[in-house]
Amino acid sequence: xxxxxxxxxxxxxxxxxxxxxxxxxxxxxxxxxxxxxxxxxxxxxxxxxxxxxxxxxxxxxxxxxxxxxxxxxxxxxxxxxxxxxxxxxxxxxxxxxxxxxxxxxxxxxxxxxxxxxxxxxxxxxxxxxxxxxxxxxxxxxxxxxxxxxxxxxxxxxxxxxxxxxxxxxxxxxxxxxxxxxxxxxxxxxxxxxxxxxxxxxxxxxxxxxxxxxxxxxxxxxxxxxxxxxxxxxxxxxxxxxxxxxxxxxxxxxxxxxxxxxxxxxxxxxxxxxxxxxxxxxxxxxxxxxxxxxxxxxxxxxx
Amino acid sequence: xxxxxxxxxxxxxxxxxxxxxxxxxxxxxxxxxxxxxxxxxxxxxxxxxxxxxxxxxxxxxxxxxxxxxxxxxxxxxxxxxxxxxxxxxxxxxxxxxxxxxxxxxxxxxxxxxxxxxxxxxxxxxxxxxxxxxxxxxxxxxxxxxxxxxxxxxxxxxxxxxxxxxxxxxxxxxxxxxxxxxxxxxxxxxxxxxxxxxxxxxxxxxxxxxxxxxxxxxxxxxxxxxxxxxxxxxxxx
Numbered sequence: 001x002x003x004x005x006x007x008x009x010x011x012x013x014x015x016x017x018x019x020x021x022x023x024x025x026x027x028x029x030x031x032x033x034x035x036x037x038x039x040x041x042x043x044x045x046x047x048x049x050x051x052x053x054x055x056x057x058x059x060x061x062x063x064x065x066x067x068x069x070x071x072x073x074x075x076x077x078x079x080x081x082x083x084x085x086x087x088x089x090x091x092x093x094x095x096x097x098x099x100x101x102x103x104x105x106x107x108x109x110x111x112x113x114x115x116x117x118x119x120x121x122x123x124x125x126x127x128x129x130x131x132x133x134x135x136x137x138x139x140x141x142x143x144x145x146x147x148x149x150x151x152x153x154x155x156x157x158x159x160x161x162x163x164x165x166x167x168x169x170x171x172x173x174x175x176x177x178x179x180x181x182x183x184x185x186x187x188x189x190x191x192x193x194x195x196x197x198x199x200x201x202x203x204x205x206x207x208x209x210x211x212x213x214x215x216x217x218x219x220x221x222x223x224x225x226x227x228x229x230x231x232x233x234x235x236x237x238x239x240x241x242x243x244x245x246x247x248x249x250x251x252x253x254x255x256x257x258x259x260x261x262x263x264x265x266x267x268x269x270x271x272x273x274x275x276x277x278x279x280x281x282x283x284x285x286x287x288x289x290x291x292x293x294x295x296x297x298x299x300x301x302x
Numbered sequence: 303x304x305x306x307x308x309x310x311x312x313x314x315x316x317x318x319x320x321x322x323x324x325x326x327x328x329x330x331x332x333x334x335x336x337x338x339x340x341x342x343x344x345x346x347x348x349x350x351x352x353x354x355x356x357x358x359x360x361x362x363x364x365x366x367x368x369x370x371x372x373x374x375x376x377x378x379x380x381x382x383x384x385x386x387x388x389x390x391x392x393x394x395x396x397x398x399x400x401x402x403x404x405x406x407x408x409x410x411x412x413x414x415x416x417x418x419x420x421x422x423x424x425x426x427x428x429x430x431x432x433x434x435x436x437x438x439x440x441x442x443x444x445x446x447x448x449x450x451x452x453x454x455x456x457x458x459x460x461x462x463x464x465x466x467x468x469x470x471x472x473x474x475x476x477x478x479x480x481x482x483x484x485x486x487x488x489x490x491x492x493x494x495x496x497x498x499x500x501x502x503x504x505x506x507x508x509x510x511x512x513x514x515x516x517x518x519x520x521x522x523x524x525x526x527x528x529x530x531x532x533x534x535x536x537x538x
Contacts, residue, residue, distance in 0.1 A: 177391050183385065184385070184450075186374050187351065187373050187383050188377065188402045188406070192374070
């Protein structure tokens with residue numbers, strides 16, 4: 001029973017980080033209809049910026065927001081100078097929908113090479129700012145450490161802020177309207193190009209937060225070829241797709257579900273089956289609900 | 303003349319969809335553009351609202367050129383376009399769709415006031431204000447599309463086939479509200495319609511378009527009585 005509860009805690013913590021990654025993939029998809037494989041590279045770059053801040057100022061708490069800001073800036077820049085040009089010039093023909101995706105794969109390589117060029121290809125380390133030793137109840141140790149508690153709180157705060165922006169502000173209305181109906185949005189006076197860039201920036205910030213939290217949650221090692229970030233991308237993608245790819249709520253639900261399933265498989269079945277479990281979950285949900293857990297298409301369409 | 307179009311030509315790829323069109327609509331008047339499928343009505347409207355680019359010719363609104371101006375900037379100059387096919391965002395609620403129309407004004411108090419005005423004009427929208435707009439009927443969606451355009455406080459309203467796919471009784475209601483809005487909000491309206499009779503009945507001015515060219519311009523009542531127009535477009 002206690003082991004099950006601990007597994008639950010591990011799953012929720014991992015899932016909450018996947019949720020940030022899934023959200024950043026969904027935000028980019030909604031803004032520009034591009035599946036962004038470079039998201040992991042962008043998150044990695046932001047985390048390296050965070051590492052640099054820690055080197056200079058010795059503060060994870062300063063590094064976290066700066067990593068998010070740098071993530072936002074890099075993402076906005078990529079959308080502005082790279083994706084916009086690409087989408088403008090490859091709007092027709094057979095490869096129109098594939099070209100941007102391939103381009104993001106290339107971008108992933110470019111970013112990794114850039115990181116190696118600046119920081120070298122050796123591992124660097126971000127030390128966890130809080131203890132990774134779990135709280136204890138009597139003689140037993142919970143799988144909830146101060147660091148994990150902080151991750152849960154930080155992700156909750158970010159998600160609540162994001163929900164507020166999306167549901168209660170004009171900017172959020174512009175983001176939602178532009179995602180679903182760009183032409184009507186333009187006719188309503190929304191500068192859709194700007195809104196798209198902003199969507200990318202939000203995605204970059206979420207990715208930066210995911211990278212910083214994931215690194216502090218794990219062993220703290222950071223390298224251009226980080227396996228941890230590849231996994232983050234893969235699991236973020238699976239969560240986003242399970243959730244319907246168009247829905248922020250879906251991304252969060254999908255990520256938490258994925259985190260829990262993986263944690264339980266890891267504890268009760270075995271580490272070697274983790275990927276198969278993720279794959280089975282993806283296929284299973286797509287068979288039962290082809291449009292994802294949270295489907296946007298409801299109601300009548302006359 | 304508040305809207306002046308001169309020798310406007312617009313291409314759709316190789317096809318000349320609008321061919322040397324000239325027209326003028328005085329302030330506060332409702333002009334109906336009628337014509338069959340493929341006459342260039344929708345292209346003309348989309349060019350006026352900046353969605354399509356003209357090949358040649360001039361377009362002036364209140365004495366200033368609007369050629370090459372982006373749609374998001376034309377809204378700020380008082381031009382609102384309700385595009386073809388119940389142009390609402392299905393994923394948003396009725397309230398959100400309406401607020402979308404006022405989003406560029408950045409003044410939430412004024413937006414609230416306009417929201418009250420629109421729900422007074424279309425009480426059905428008020429009753430369904432929190433519903434997602436894809437749960438509305440076709441007529442309600444058309445009301446919502448017009449309501450969204452009104453929320454932008456337009457001076458020129460461009461309407462593309464508001465009667466499309468609606469029941470006769472509903473069409474009559476929609477046309478009546480368009481007529482009323484023109485008067486109460488002192489709008490200049492350009493109404494594109496395949497339902498020629500309904501449109502001409504509420505219009506001050508009628509313009510007949512065929513294969514991209516203007517083939518007749520007159521006051522609406524005169525067009526209804528014109529034997530050639532009757533035979534070709536009114537069906538009797």
